[in-house]
Amino acid sequence: DTAVSQTPKYLVTQMGNDKSIKCEQNLGHDTMYWYKQDSKKFLKIMFSYNNKELIINETVPNRFSPKSPDKAHLNLHINSLELGDSAVYFCASSQIQGGTDTQYFGPGTRLTVL
Amino acid sequence: DAKTTQPPSMDCAEGRAANLPCNHSTISGNEYVYWYRQIHSQGPQYIIHGLKNNETNEMASLIITEDRKSSTLILPHATLRDTAVYYCIVRSVGYGGATNKLIFGTGTLLAVQP
Numbered sequence: 001d002t003a004v005s006q007t008p009k010y011l012v013t014q015m016g017n018d019k020s021i022k023c024e025q026n027l028g029h030d031t032m033y034w035y036k037q038d039s040k041k042f043l044k045i046m047f048s049y050n051n052k053e054l055i056i057n058e059t060v061p062n063r064f065s066p067k068s069p070d071k072a073h074l075n076l077h078i079n080s081l082e083l084g085d086s087a088v089y090f091c092a093s094s095q096i097q098g099g100t101d102t103q104y105f106g107p108g109t110r111l112t113v114l
Numbered sequence: 115d116a117k118t119t120q121p122p123s124m125d126c127a128e129g130r131a132a133n134l135p136c137n138h139s140t141i142s143g144n145e146y147v148y149w150y151r152q153i154h155s156q157g158p159q160y161i162i163h164g165l166k167n168n169e170t171n172e173m174a175s176l177i178i179t180e181d182r183k184s185s186t187l188i189l190p191h192a193t194l195r196d197t198a199v200y201y202c203i204v205r206s207v208g209y210g211g212a213t214n215k216l217i218f219g220t221g222t223l224l225a226v227q228p
Binding site for chain 1: 157158199217
């Protein structure tokens with residue numbers, strides 16, 4: 001069973017379009033994240049939700065809007081896509097136990113903006 | 115979160131132990147040392163974490179110096195599938211707070227040679 005899944009795996013689109021990436025976790029975790037990995041392979045946090053509440057928003061353009069309909073899902077909607085949005089987007093989830101947590105990552109969504 | 119320093123790359127012969135060092139001289143008392151790895155084109159994968167004591171699991175061992183200013187990840191019998199970028203991350207963990215994010219550096223590219 002896939003613990004953290006993302007759809008689609010690949011997304012190719014034109015500048016200016018609006019697109020969404022979906023993430024689901026079946027681990028029962030209460031915290032979910034979006035990370036972005038750019039062409040230079042730097043991996044950076046974008047957003048984090050805990051129990052459907054936004055707790056981390058790291059200076060991301062407001063064209064990016066995360067939505068968490070329930071604890072098991074965290075979707076990322078991107079408006080007016082730009083060339084610089086091309087990257088691999090990773091979803092992750094975690095649950096604090098014993099004073100620490102481990103984040104489990106999805107396989108990534110490779111977004112290419114033409 | 116404290117900053118970490120890792121060598122950019124290392125080689126290891128297949129079947130031999132891979133010892134990956136990490137310096138974290140500014141680590142504070144409540145910060146854990148985490149190790150993740152990213153195999154090409156996949157999502158980051160949790161390996162191990164520790165606070166003060168040495169830790170071992172089915173994947174690896176983590177040796178933390180007594181002053182906690184450095185640590186070593188040991189893969190006891192490296193295989194070709196262990197070729198990946200290994201990230202050492204130090205972080206504190208809060209319940210549902212902004213400290214839960216992972217801050218990835220540039221990591222160490224471990225190349226396991228046949």
